[in-house]
Amino acid sequence: MAVSEPTQHKWEAEAQENLRFIRELMDRPTRHSTFSGLSGVVAGCTALAGCALTYRITLVDAEIRRSGFQFVIVWAAVVFIALIADFLITKRPAARVGKVLLSRLGHQMFLAAVPALFTGGLLTLFFWQHQLLPWIYPVWMLTYGCAVCSVAAFSPAHVRLLGCAFLAFGVVALVMPRYGLLFTALSFGLGHITYGILVSPGADEE
Amino acid sequence: MMEHETEMGETGASELAAALTAVGSLDEVIHQKVRLALMSTLISVGESDFTQLRDLISLSDGNLSTHLALLEDRGYVVSTKSVVKRKPKTRYKATVVGREAFREYVRNLEIILGIASGVDERTTGYSVISLLEVPT
Numbered sequence: 001m002a003v004s005e006p007t008q009h010k011w012e013a014e015a016q017e018n019l020r021f022i023r024e025l026m027d028r029p030t031r032h033s034t035f036s037g038l039s040g041v042v043a044g045c046t047a048l049a050g051c052a053l054t055y056r057i058t059l060v061d062a063e064i065r066r067s068g069f070q071f072v073i074v075w076a077a078v079v080f081i082a083l084i085a086d087f088l089i090t091k092r093p094a095a096r097v098g099k100v101l102l103s104r105l106g107h108q109m110f111l112a113a114v115p116a117l118f119t120g121g122l123l124t125l126f127f128w129q130h131q132l133l134p135w136i137y138p139v140w141m142l143t144y145g146c147a148v149c150s151v152a153a154f155s156p157a158h159v160r161l162l163g164c165a166f167l168a169f170g171v172v173a174l175v176m177p178r179y180g181l182l183f184t185a186l187s188f189g190l191g192h193i194t195y196g197i198l199v200s201p202g203a204d205e206e
Numbered sequence: 207m208m209e210h211e212t213e214m215g216e217t218g219a220s221e222l223a224a225a226l227t228a229v230g231s232l233d234e235v236i237h238q239k240v241r242l243a244l245m246s247t248l249i250s251v252g253e254s255d256f257t258q259l260r261d262l263i264s265l266s267d268g269n270l271s272t273h274l275a276l277l278e279d280r281g282y283v284v285s286t287k288s289v290v291k292r293k294p295k296t297r298y299k300a301t302v303v304g305r306e307a308f309r310e311y312v313r314n315l316e317i318i319l320g321i322a323s324g325v326d327e328r329t330t331g332y333s334v335i336s337l338l339e340v341p342t
Contacts, residue, residue, distance in 0.1 A: 011229055015318040018242065022312065025246035 039086040040196025046085070048189035050078035051181055068128050075124075109151045116147035137180030141170030141187050162195050228317035235280050236311045240265065240273050245308050248283065248300040255297045274298060282307055 053074045120143030127136045145166030152160035169187040173180050236245055243263050248254060254262070260270050277283040282304030286297050300308070 011225065011318050015315040018237075019312070019315050019319070021239075021242065022246045025243055026250040 037196040037199050039089045040192050042085040042089065043082040044189050044192030044196060046078050046082045047192060048185055050074055051185040051189060054181060068131060068133050071133055072128055112150040112153065113147040116143045116150060119143050134177055134180055137184045138170045138173035141166050141173055141183065145170055158199065165191060225318045228314040231314050233307055233311050235276065236308060241277060244273055244277060245282065245300060245304065248298060249305060249308055253297055253299045255295055259298065
């Protein structure tokens with residue numbers, strides 16, 4: 001039963017190293033297919049195009065209530081295009097080299113993000129029904145920020161920073177609702193593009 | 207004070223006993239680094255063919271074959287052969303027995319480290335065992 005302290009430390013070091021090794025291998029498929037710099041840039045550009053279209057169809061934020069249907073169509077298209085682009089840029093090549101689209105870790109990340117994203121979608125429909133769409137911008141930033149922060153528990157530290165940035169934008173947009181579209185362009189547009197450029201070297205190595 | 211110290215001593219002794227048992231129970235087949243990499247990868251990606259595994263783990267064909275054969279012998283991995291575009295292809299998948307053995311191995315590592323909460327604060331924030339809880 002007597003075990004010397006160095007032996008115990010050796011076991012612990014080996015166990016820690018093996019767990020780190022396993023985690024690294026299990027993370028690899030998800031990181032490869034989740035954090036692509038290029039798909040972040042494409043998502044940002046699509047969001048900027050969505051903002052420009054929204055500006056064009058509404059001219060000023062306050063009039064969104066009259067063109068709610070077009071607003072919803074534009075942003076549904078933005079989400080759809082960003083997802084398709086992400087699939088074509090990262091998920092399909094990942095699958096080609098034997099990496100699953102949704103690994104175990106990816107599954108957990110997806111489940112972590114769903115409540116916040118579902119809330120965002122539900123509130124969009126609610127605000128649309130009650131003709132309060134201008135208020136949806138801060139809600140999008142806040143719910144998306146919450147989703148990113150949830151995913152950050154399984155991700156590199158910089159993902160949490162992205163989530164916090166969205167939360168900060170959401171708070172500011174809530175205080176200044178007149179500039180909601182501008183903050184949407186800054187966060188979903190420029191924010192994604194900047195993040196995509198910053199993470200691309202490390203992420204694409206994998 | 208004395209009672210507290212005795213309690214602490216008893217806790218330490220029981221943790222040490224648990225760690226000793228865990229060290230003794232570590233599965234030697236999985237403990238080997240290459241097989242550990244193979245099991246981790248197969249459990250993570252679900253299913254993979256020989257070439258993909260070779261590229262993912264960066265092994266020579268001979269080395270990979272030897273370790274996969276051993277894992278198959280132990281019933282931890284199962285292979286299926288097929289012909290794709292006139293070329294034979296072998297796909298590998300972790301079996302239920304393999305998954306359970308891997309889970310047990312990770313659990314033993316976590317016992318050695320004294321991680322019981324499911325959150326591994328010593329490394330990168332989450333426990334590996336939590337990754338294995340997702341049903342297939």
